[in-house]
Amino acid sequence: MEDHVMMNSIMGLIVHSGNTKSECMEAIQLAKRGNIEQAKEKISLANEALTEAHHAQTALLTEEAKGGEIEVTMLLIHAQDHLMNAITFRDLAQEMIELYERLEGE
Template sequence: MEETALLESIMGLIVHSGHTKSECMEALQLAKKGQIDAAKEKIKLANKALIEAHHSQTGLISQEARGEKVEVSMLLIHAQDHLMNAITFRDLAQEMIELYERIKGE
C-alpha cells in the first residue's frame, strides 16, 4: 500500500472513531435529559460511523492478510487506540441509555 493510501486509512480510523464517540456523548446527554428516543437515534449514527471506521481497519487487515507489509507507526497505534476506545464508549453509552430509560419508566 502506498504511503498516501495508508495515511488515508489511518486518518479514516481516527476521524470515524472520533465521530462515533461524539455521537455517543451526545446520546448520553440526551438520555440524561430524558430524551431516550433521540438518544437511540444518536447511537444509530454512532454505529454508522463505527462501520466506516471498521472499513478503514478492514482495508489494513486485508492488506496484511495478502502478505503486504503494513508499517506499524505511532500514528497507526494511535488510530487503533481511538477505535478501541470508540467501541468501548459506544457499548457503555448503550448500557447507560438503557438505565436512563428504566429510571424514566419507573
C-alpha cells in the same frame, strides 16, 4: 501499501472513531435529559460511524493478509487506540441509555 493509501486508512480510523465517540456523548446527554428516542438515534449514527472506522481498519488488515507490508507507526497505534476506545464508549453509552430509560419508566 502506498503511503497515501495507508494514511487515508489511518485517518479514516481516527476520524470515524472520533465521530463515534461524539455521537455517543451526545446520546448520553440526551438520555440524561429524558430524550431516550433521540439518544437511540444518536447511537444509530454512532454505529454508522463505527462501521466506517471498521472499513478503514479492514483495508489495512486485508493488505497485510495479502502479504503487503504494513509499517507499524505511532500514528497507526494511535488510530487503533481511538477505535478500541470508540467501541468501549459506544457499549457503555448503550448501557447508560438503557438505565436512563428504566429510570424514566419508574
